[in-house]
Amino acid sequence: MSTTLTIDQNRYKCEAGETVLDTLLRENVNLSYACKKGTCHSCLVRSDVAPPGLAQSGLKNTLTKQNYFLACQCYPEQDMQIRLPDQSEFYRMGTVITNKLLNRNTILLVMAFEDAFEFNAGQFVNLQRSDGLTRSYSIANIPEVSNTLEFHIRRLPDGVFSTWLHDEVNVGDSIAVSEPRGHCFYIPERREQGILLVGTGTGLAPLAGILNDALANGHSGPIHLFHGSRELEDLYRIDEMRQLAQQKPNFHYTPCLSGSEVPEGFAAGRVNDIVFSQIPDLKSWRVFLCGHPEMVNLMKKRTFIKGAAIADIYADAFLISYH
Amino acid sequence: MSTTLYERIGGEPAVNAAVELFYRKVLDDSTVYRFFGNTDMDTQIAKQKAFFTMAFGGPNNYTGQDMRNAHAKLVTMGLNEDHFNAVMKHLGDTLVELNVPGDLIAEAAAIAESARDDVLGK
Ligand SMILES: Cc1cc2nc3c(=O)[nH]c(=O)nc-3n(C[C@H](O)[C@H](O)[C@H](O)COP(=O)(O)OP(=O)(O)OC[C@H]3O[C@@H](n4cnc5c(N)ncnc54)[C@H](O)[C@@H]3O)c2cc1C
Ligand code: HEM
Numbered sequence: 001m002s003t004t005l006t007i008d009q010n011r012y013k014c015e016a017g018e019t020v021l022d023t024l025l026r027e028n029v030n031l032s033y034a035c036k037k038g039t040c041h042s043c044l045v046r047s048d049v050a051p052p053g054l055a056q057s058g059l060k061n062t063l064t065k066q067n068y069f070l071a072c073q074c075y076p077e078q079d080m081q082i083r084l085p086d087q088s089e090f091y092r093m094g095t096v097i098t099n100k101l102l103n104r105n106t107i108l109l110v111m112a113f114e115d116a117f118e119f120n121a122g123q124f125v126n127l128q129r130s131d132g133l134t135r136s137y138s139i140a141n142i143p144e145v146s147n148t149l150e151f152h153i154r155r156l157p158d159g160v161f162s163t164w165l166h167d168e169v170n171v172g173d174s175i176a177v178s179e180p181r182g183h184c185f186y187i188p189e190r191r192e193q194g195i196l197l198v199g200t201g202t203g204l205a206p207l208a209g210i211l212n213d214a215l216a217n218g219h220s221g222p223i224h225l226f227h228g229s230r231e232l233e234d235l236y237r238i239d240e241m242r243q244l245a246q247q248k249p250n251f252h253y254t255p256c257l258s259g260s261e262v263p264e265g266f267a268a269g270r271v272n273d274i275v276f277s278q279i280p281d282l283k284s285w286r287v288f289l290c291g292h293p294e295m296v297n298l299m300k301k302r303t304f305i306k307g308a309a310i311a312d313i314y315a316d317a318f319l320i321s322y323h
Numbered sequence: 324m325s326t327t328l329y330e331r332i333g334g335e336p337a338v339n340a341a342v343e344l345f346y347r348k349v350l351d352d353s354t355v356y357r358f359f360g361n362t363d364m365d366t367q368i369a370k371q372k373a374f375f376t377m378a379f380g381g382p383n384n385y386t387g388q389d390m391r392n393a394h395a396k397l398v399t400m401g402l403n404e405d406h407f408n409a410v411m412k413h414l415g416d417t418l419v420e421l422n423v424p425g426d427l428i429a430e431a432a433a434i435a436e437s438a439r440d441d442v443l444g445k
Contacts, residue, residue: 037373037383039372039373040366041366041369297363301350301364304346304347304350304364305350305351309343310364310365
C-alpha cells in the first residue's frame with residue numbers, strides 16, 4: 001500500500017516497502033541522516049498522526065507523546081504530515097506584562113498571549129528580537145487560563161540577548177515567541193515514583209514548571225529539588241520553595257551553595273555531590289537535570305550509575321553558543 | 324528449526340535490558356571509563372545497543388572494516404587487550420545478571436570475541 005507524505009505544501013508518494021527516509025531521499029528533500037539503522041537518531045522528525053510503534057522504538061516517552069519518529073525506521077501505515085527539524089518555525093507575538101528582578105542578576109519576565117498557548121511545563125521556546133536575533137528560554141510556569149508564559153533570565157556578562165531583555169525591554173513591549181520545544185517535561189504516570197530535580201542558576205525555571213505540574217497532577221512519590229549556585233545572591237525563590245516544602249509533605253527542597261560562604265539552612269558544596277549524600281540510590285527514580293551544560297552531562301552519567309534508567313533521565317543543557 | 328541466538332535470547336527487549344546494565348558497569352569501571360565517558364550519553368547508549376545486537380548475532384550491517392573504523396580512534400587512545408578483556412567480562416556479568424542460560428552466554432561471548440582483532444586494529 002502506498003501512502004502520501006506531506007511536508008509544507010509538497011506531497012510525496014511513499015511506495016509500499018519504502019521508509020519515510022527512502023522516499024524523502026529519492027525526492028531530494030534535505031534531511032540529515034546517518035546510520036539508517038535506528039541507532040543514531042539523526043533523522044528524527046515529527047508527524048501529525050501517531051506513527052507506527054516500530055518507528056518510535058528507543059525514543060523517550062516525551063518524544064513519542066509528541067509523535068516524533070525515526071524516518072529511517074518508518075513504514076507509514078497511513079498518510080502523514082511531516083515536520084522536519086529545520087523547517088521554518090511558527091512565531092507568534094506575546095506582550096510583556098512583567099519584567100522585574102528575582103535576584104541581582106536574574107529577571108522574571110512574564111508574557112501574555114491572546115490565544116491559548118499549548119505547552120508542557122518544562123519545555124522551552126525561542127524568543128526572537130525584531131532584528132532576527134534568537135535565543136532559547138525555558139518556560140517556568142504551567143499552562144494557565146491567563147495564557148501567560150513565565151521566564152527566568154540571567155544576565156550574562158556582555159550577553160547580547162539577556163542584556164537586551166534586562167535593560168531595554170519594558171512592560172507593554174511585544175516579542176516574537178516560537179512554538180514550545182524540547183522533551184524535558186513531566187508525564188502523569190507512575191505517580192508513586194521518586195522525582196529528582198537538579199538545577200543550577202536559571203535551571204530552576206523549567207524545574208519549577210515540572211514541579212508544579214507534578215504536584216498539580218497529584219504526584220504522590222517523594223519530590224526532591226536541589227538548586228545550586230556559587231553565592232547566595234544568585235539563588236532565588238528560596239522562601240517560596242521552603243514554604244511549598246512545608247505545605248507538601250512529599251516535596252523536599254535543598255538550596256546548595258558551592259562558594260565559601262554558606263549560611264545556616266543551605267547545603268555546602270556542588271549539587272552533583274550533595275544529591276548523592278542525600279539520595280544514594282536512584283533505582284526507579286525519575287530525574288530532571290537543567291542548567292549548566294557541564295553539570296547536566298556529569299549528572300546524567302552519575303544518576304545513571306546510581307541506578308536511574310536511561311528512559312527516566314530528562315535533561316536540558318542551557319548551551320550557550322558564541323556568536 | 325534452529326532460531327538465531329538473537330531470537331533465543333529475547334530479541335530487542337533483551338538488548339535494551341542488557342545495554343543499561345552493561346553501560347552502567349562500563350561507566351563505573353575506571354579502567355575503561357575514559358573510552359566511554361566523554362561523548363554524549365544518549366549516543367553512546369545507541370551505540371552500545373548496536374554492540375549487543377551484534378554480540379547476539381542480531382540484524383546489523385557491520386563489517387569487520389566498520390568495527391575497525393568505529394574503534395580506530397580508541398586504539399590511538401591506547402585501547403588494548405586488557406580493555407577488551409574488561410569489556411568481555413562486563414558482557415558476561417551482564418548476561419548472568421539477566422539470567423541468560425550459560426550456553427547462550429557462551430555463544431554471545433564467542434561472537435564478541437571474534438571481533439577482537441578488528442576492534443583492536445590488529
Ligand atoms: C534549551 C535551552 C534553554 C535555556 N533556558 C534558559 C533560561 O531559562 N534562562 C536563561 O537565562 N538562559 C537560558 N538559556 C540560555 C540562553 O538561551 C542564552 O544562551 C543566554 O541567555 C545567553 O544569551 P546572550 O545573547 O545574552 O549571550 P551571548 O551574546 O550569546 O553570549 C553568551 C556569553 O558568551 C560570551 N561570549 C560571546 N561571544 C564570545 C566569544 N567569542 N568568546 C568568548 N565569550 C564570548 C558573552 O560575553 C556571554 O557571557 C537556555 C538555553 C538553552 C539551549
Ligand atoms: C567485544 C567486541 C566489541 C564489539 C562487537 C563492539 C561493537 C561496537 C559497535 C557495533 C559500535 C558502534 C559503531 C558505530 O555505529 O559507530 C561500537 C562503538 C564503540 N565501542 Fe565497541 N565493540 C567491542 C569492543 C569494545 C571495547 C573493548 C571498547 C573499549 C574498551 C569499545 C568501545 C566502544 C566505544 C567507545 C564506541 C563508540 C565510538 C564512538 O563514539 O564513535 N568497544 N562498538
